[in-house]
């Protein structure tokens with residue numbers, strides 16, 4: 048029938064390169080979903096890079112307000128970093144548990160991830176609240192605007208991640224390890240790890256470079 | 261500002277009766293007429309009992325073909341809105357010589373801002389995204405896009421953006437800052453009204469929609485191709501789709517971030533782009549153009565793809581230089597990220613930087629030139645049929661070359677110091693955007709209409725539409741080049757220079773001719789729908805096409821193809837036709853199988869409903885409503901995630917019944933062709 052009619056081998060390799068690898072056809076759903084989500088993460092990273100760029104441009108525009116070294120507390124940032132890195136590990140445990148359909152370890156992994164995420168957010172919130180109360184809010188100077196936006200944007204992502212995490216736990220509770228739930232879990236894990244990578248950038252560019260000077 | 265907000269301020273934010281422009285008859289009447297028209301359509305739909313059909317078959321549809329059609333419909337309606345703005349501006353400049361004309365400055369400024377915003381974001385973008393949605397899965401030989409439900413979400417969020425922009429006509433005002441809202445003018449201190457907020461929030465919301473569409477189409481092209489559809493066998497339109505959507509994925513987040521910074525400045529007193537506290541206006545220029553220049557290629561690359569398909573089909577030849585075309589496309593994709601600075605040569609970058617970006621800009625013209633030559637060589641020696649799509653393609657080549665040349669001209673920094681912000685620039689980008697993107701959209705519309713609806717468009721009206729639009733375009737825009745050379749700057753509400761006057765009058769006349777073209781296009785649609793039985797396309801291959809979309813019926817069944825086609829070379833369907841003739845029609849009876857398709861879902865529509873509420877509330881500072889909208893949108897996704905059945909099965913017998921009808925028609929065509 049017309050759909051599978053062939054046109055002879057000559058057309059398969061019109062430029063006589065000699066090697067033609069036939070495309071096998073549409074990829075399975077899991078691959079497609081993960082691939083699409085990767086593309087989304089890349090776009091998200093582009094967005095973050097704009098905030099990084101803005102921070103780099105504005106970092107010295109303190110308008111006679113505080114410089115980074117005067118307001119950053121390395122100890123807090125260290126705790127935040129430990130929390131996030133640990134949470135990436137526990138998130139990985141939860142993913143493995145989901146793959147082997149082990150509910151107990153899945154819930155445990157996710158719960159610990161959630162708690163670590165919340166601790167991170169609490170510390171960040173306290174840092175922000177403290178700065179604002181001292182009169183160093185984002186409208187104090189362009190530097191502080193860029194600082195609050197970059198760090199806050201990451202914080203918002205983590206908050207969204209926590210909401211997603213809880214939704215995932217509820218989904219597994221209600222629906223079990225269905226194929227679509229597992230696909231979502233895979234995307235969530237990718238998301239959470241990506242936030243970690245971005246944090247490494249925030250940590251280095253904002254707190255390490257800014258803390259010393 | 262009071263310390264304790266009143267109840268009214270809590271409930272309604274900044275919204276009160278003064279938001280309705282009772283003192284400005286033009287927007288009020290225009291808005292009123294549109295409102296009445298919408299109401300009339302709604303009432304007609306409900307009374308005639310079409311609502312269930314619309315809901316089940318269109319609004320909740322996740323079929324890429326339906327979504328594509330809805331995108332194009334949205335773009336067409338918005339084209340009329342943006343076109344009305346254009347007519348109003350042309351009339352104003354024709355009469356506002358040493359007088360105020362009929363549009364006061366604050367209104368004129370809103371019109372040119374709305375015109376640019378609407379034409380780029382709600383005409384050009386949805387038109388090309390619609391065509392890609394409609395055609396690409398068919399060309400790839402697959403049954404749907406990668407993420408059908410997200411696809412619907414993307415469309416409805418775009419519609420939300422369009423709705424908000426149009427709402428600003430009657431509730432409040434639109435930005436007066438131009439289509440890119442440069443600070444510090446767009447900052448709170450210089451634009452305290454809601455205009456810029458309307459602008460920014462509608463672009464943020466529709467921007468999410470565009471990003472979703474981009475991710476979806478990238479994944480579709482890269483991961484969902486039928487068997488044997490190697491990269492270098494994809495139709496050209498798929499390649500340009502890939503390039504354009506890669507640009508969307510890489511560039512739109514920049515727009516999102518930039519507008520987010522502007523909004524933070526406006527809503528929370530940040531200092532990204534303000535004059536005070538260390539804000540940096542040039543950062544906005546860099547960021548917005550780092551998105552803005554790729555954006556013009558996001559628009560024009562799909563048009564290049566359409567022309568490639570059209571030129572090769574109507575020349576009856578394979579595309580000349582297919583591989584060089586692929587290379588040129590990807591080269592443009594990359595280089596378009598390296599030229600953004602040419603939009604502000606005059607803003608103090610210095611001669612060395614300007615020189616580098618000037619040269620980079622001119623380099624882009626090289627792959628573009630490669631494409632032009634490839635199209636010409638495709639036509640050379642071909643048996644050319646000048647059907648309407650081909651007319652648009654040839655008209656494009658002539659027009660776009662001029663537009664490209666003036667582009668190279670303004671890419672020369674010393675020249676740009678003279679021409680920047682002048683009417684010459686306005687003429688340049690209309691030359692490329694109308695001559696490139698819009699002509700491309702029209703060519704695609706004429707070319708694929710039979711595929712989408714099962715009948716061809718009337719050729720006589722189509723050709724009239726082309727000639728009026730083409731002539732009208734030149735009469736409108738050549739005068740703008742001249743006026744620019746005479747020193748006329750863009751965005752003038754009135755002027756006192758006598759030499760400019762005649763050119764403005766000619767441009768207004770051109771606009772009238774162009775409008776006749778648009779009317780012809782509408783007539784074409786009306787006449788064709790009336791004569792649809794006579795124009796019916798029974799074989800699914802009305803143009804003697806070469807790629808896989810012509811291998812299925814018109815309109816295609818929901819599942820597109822009963823079998824995933826097996827591709828063995830470029831121009832897959834052309835090869836199949838030849839092979840079918842050679843094999844003298846010995847067909848085995850195919851074994852049909854059940855097909856699983858994604859179920860419809862109101863997720864997109866409901867989500868956009870909440871996004872509209874949220875956007876409106878954000879614009880007017882109605883915070884409780886913002887929270888409500890946010891919760892609603894989240895809940896929508898949770899409900900969607902809780903679904904137990906996301907697919908339904910079309911039984912083999914039904915697939916067979918649908919497919920056989922088309923197979924019969926097609927065989928009779930092939931045997932006829934074989935007889936000749």
Ligand code: HEM
Pocket residue numbers: 556557559560602603604621622624625628664665667668669670671672676679680681685688689692693696697
């Ligand atoms: C041959 C390739 C092209 C070159 C070298 C080129 C060059 C330029 C330059 C230098 C400017 C800025 C001039 C100024 O502001 O003084 C400009 C503006 C513009 N170009 Fe092009 N261009 C090219 C193709 C295109 C294409 C294909 C499109 C759209 C499909 C396009 C759309 C625009 C728009 C919209 C603007 C004005 C934006 C604004 O200021 O509002 N250009 N072009």
Ligand SMILES: [Cu+2]
Pocket residue numbers: 552553556599600602603
């Ligand atoms: Cu440009």
